[in-house]
Amino acid sequence: MNAMRNCFIGLALVVASLTSCQKEYKEPAPDHAFSVRFRPVVQETDNILEFGKTYTNFFNEPFEVRTFKFYVHDIKLINTENGYTFSVGKDEHFLVDAADTIGSRIDVKVPTATYNRISFKIGVDSVRNFSGAQTGALDPALGMFWTWNSGYIMAKLEGNSPVTGQPSDVFEYHIGGFKAPDNVVQQVSLPFPSPITLRKDAETEIIIAADVYRWFNGVHDIRLDTNPVVMSPGPLAKKVSENYANMFTVLHFISYL
Amino acid sequence: MVTFRWTILLAAVLFTAGFLVNACKKSGAPAAPPTTPLTFTVPDGWPQPLYNFEGNPITKEGFELGKKLFYDGILSKDGNFPCASCHQQFAAFATFDHPLSHGFDNQFTLRNAPGLFNMVWLPAMHWDGGINHIEVQPLAPITAPNEMAEDIANVVKKLQQHPEYPNHFKAAFGDATVTSERMLKALTQFVGMMVSANSKYDKVKRGELSFTADEQKGYEIFQAKCASCHTEPLFTDNSYRNTGLPLDPVLKDYGRMRITGNSADSLKFKVPSLRNLYLTFPYGHDGRFYAVRDVLDHYSHGVQDGPTVDPLVKNKIPLSDADKFYLQYFLRTLTDSTFIADKRFGPPQ
Numbered sequence: 055m056n057a058m059r060n061c062f063i064g065l066a067l068v069v070a071s072l073t074s075c076q077k078e079y080k081e082p083a084p085d086h087a088f089s090v091r092f093r094p095v096v097q098e099t100d101n102i103l104e105f106g107k108t109y110t111n112f113f114n115e116p117f118e119v120r121t122f123k124f125y126v127h128d129i130k131l132i133n134t135e136n137g138y139t140f141s142v143g144k145d146e147h148f149l150v151d152a153a154d155t156i157g158s159r160i161d162v163k164v165p166t167a168t169y170n171r172i173s174f175k176i177g178v179d180s181v182r183n184f185s186g187a188q189t190g191a192l193d194p195a196l197g198m199f200w201t202w203n204s205g206y207i208m209a210k211l212e213g214n215s216p217v218t219g220q221p222s223d224v225f226e227y228h229i230g231g232f233k234a235p236d237n238v239v240q241q242v243s244l245p246f247p248s249p250i251t252l253r254k255d256a257e258t259e260i261i262i263a264a265d266v267y268r269w270f271n272g273v274h275d276i277r278l279d280t281n282p283v284v285m286s287p288g289p290l291a292k293k294v295s296e297n298y299a300n301m302f303t304v305l306h307f308i309s310y311l
Numbered sequence: 312m313v314t315f316r317w318t319i320l321l322a323a324v325l326f327t328a329g330f331l332v333n334a335c336k337k338s339g340a341p342a343a344p345p346t347t348p349l350t351f352t353v354p355d356g357w358p359q360p361l362y363n364f365e366g367n368p369i370t371k372e373g374f375e376l377g378k379k380l381f382y383d384g385i386l387s388k389d390g391n392f393p394c395a396s397c398h399q400q401f402a403a404f405a406t407f408d409h410p411l412s413h414g415f416d417n418q419f420t421l422r423n424a425p426g427l428f429n430m431v432w433l434p435a436m437h438w439d440g441g442i443n444h445i446e447v448q449p450l451a452p453i454t455a456p457n458e459m460a461e462d463i464a465n466v467v468k469k470l471q472q473h474p475e476y477p478n479h480f481k482a483a484f485g486d487a488t489v490t491s492e493r494m495l496k497a498l499t500q501f502v503g504m505m506v507s508a509n510s511k512y513d514k515v516k517r518g519e520l521s522f523t524a525d526e527q528k529g530y531e532i533f534q535a536k537c538a539s540c541h542t543e544p545l546f547t548d549n550s551y552r553n554t555g556l557p558l559d560p561v562l563k564d565y566g567r568m569r570i571t572g573n574s575a576d577s578l579k580f581k582v583p584s585l586r587n588l589y590l591t592f593p594y595g596h597d598g599r600f601y602a603v604r605d606v607l608d609h610y611s612h613g614v615q616d617g618p619t620v621d622p623l624v625k626n627k628i629p630l631s632d633a634d635k636f637y638l639q640y641f642l643r644t645l646t647d648s649t650f651i652a653d654k655r656f657g658p659p660q
Contacts, residue, residue, distance in 0.1 A: 186446030187446040194450055201450040
């Protein structure tokens with residue numbers, strides 16, 4: 055009888071090990087290669103940002119960009135017609151770096167279905183801001199972590215402008231903060247120009263414009279002469295995040311067979 | 312016979328289970344070398360630590376790697392400033408006899424280096440509480456331009472290219488890849504193991520020794536006048552308080568307000584532990600008090616009132632000369648001479 059009981063334990067182990075192999079995805083299986091490519095632009099969606107080139111913001115302040123990075127997580131593909139949502143997962147963080155074409159692309163796997171909207175969060179999930187040493191996109195060696203006031207820089211825009219009055223004319227927007235009321239994590243939800251049905255055996259890329267022009271105005275006025283440096287959490291960082299939450303536009307899709 | 316058949320079946324089932332479990336693992340990776348687990352012991356009567364090494368199991372290999380890193384100038388820009396340059400074991404891992412420590416390029420640090428012990432009980436690190444997790448603390452001194460003045464990515468690169476470190480990372484973490492996460496976890500294993508709980512005070516609490524009459528008197532004064540902030544057994548309540556120290560015009564250090572941006576936190580600093588007090592002089596966030604007596608004099612007649620000064624010290628703490636005499640006898644019982652002689656925490660041999 056004892057052996058029989060042991061055997062049941064063994065069977066339970068087999069079942070447990072089989073279960074542990076299964077990923078916690080909903081049906082259908084996420085087997086479709088889907089990429090989100092962010093295209094850094096200035097003011098117009100076809101005006102691709104060039105580093106070191108001089109642009110003018112809403113307040114007629116000339117500026118050039120040296121660094122443009124932001125974190126993305128909690129990506130969801132949504133069909134508002136039938137209520138279906140596929141979630142990539144809250145834990146998957148991606149650092150988008152406009153300086154290189156690989157770094158500005160996020161690769162995920164999603165189920166083939168019809169979708170008409172994408173949503174994601176800009177920033178790093180609050181829990182991950184006090185979870186200690188981490189790696190991958192959240193590696194502090196990537197320069198997106200405040201070492202003296204623990205927490206991630208969730209979006210970064212740096213460059214130069216003659217109006218800043220700072221050494222070497224720099225402006226630096228290091229936007230972070232994960233505690234209320236100055237939590238800068240922003241929810242973004244973008245409709246597609248038209249619904250897209252992902253094809254089996256194809257890869258799909260969605261091109262989303264990320265407009266640095268929108269950092270300076272929209273919801274709040276952020277002028278380079280009065281606010282050339284934002285480097286700590288607080289109401290000002292929150293305002294900048296409320297501006298750049300509106301910097302995205304879905305442009306089009308590309309399908310690769 | 313029936314039992315025998317069941318046994319065969321059981322073996323088959325277990326074999327299959329093992330196979331399936333293995334099938335989940337990534338294939339092709341060589342088996343990780345075995346590690347030797349170390350045990351973290353919570354002293355009797357102490358609360359459970361806030362950091363419990365979950366997700367960072369302590370091993371001899373990880374601990375030794377952490378120790379090597381702690382004592383190695385490779386973490387600093389010019390190689391001259393290991394963690395141990397400001398955290399000296401004979402000073403309970405504070406900087407001996409220095410109000411401010413020395414960093415890269417002949418610069419002073421902003422604040423007095425605290426002793427390192429009982430770190431896993433701290434909800435936050437630094438005088439202003441800016442560090443919210445023990446594992447990420449080393450990033451602050453490594454990158455501060457007036458401390459170790461390095462860049463995290465560059466430290467990782469130097470360690471990866473070093474003739475010895477990749478082997479130590481392999482021994483501790485299974486392969487030779489150096490990452491900031493592994494470096495920080497190894498340092499945490501080393502520093503997190505530093506528990507100081509063997510002072511005379513502890514021995515008295517354990518019933519192994521007893522206080523002298525003077526120490527006992529001092530303990531009673533301590534309990535009446537100091538213990539509301541310097542709570543036993545860790546001798547801090549980990550709160551942030553303004554104890555009425557006037558702002559240093561050069562350092563312009565507003566303490567906790569730097570982190571919260573809240574003017575109500577202006578000039579507040581973390582209540583430090585009083586353990587190993589006599590090893591960690593000078594005192595105060597900027598080391599402005601050279602002797603314990605100076606600190607006691609501050610509380611009895613030096614406190615400068617201001618909008619954020621703590622109610623408990625606002626009207627000063629009435630301490631007679633006799634009180635101060637006895638208090639110092641008691642405070643000396645907080646020195647843990649075993650901790651500062653513990654070879655586990657000394658430089659790698």
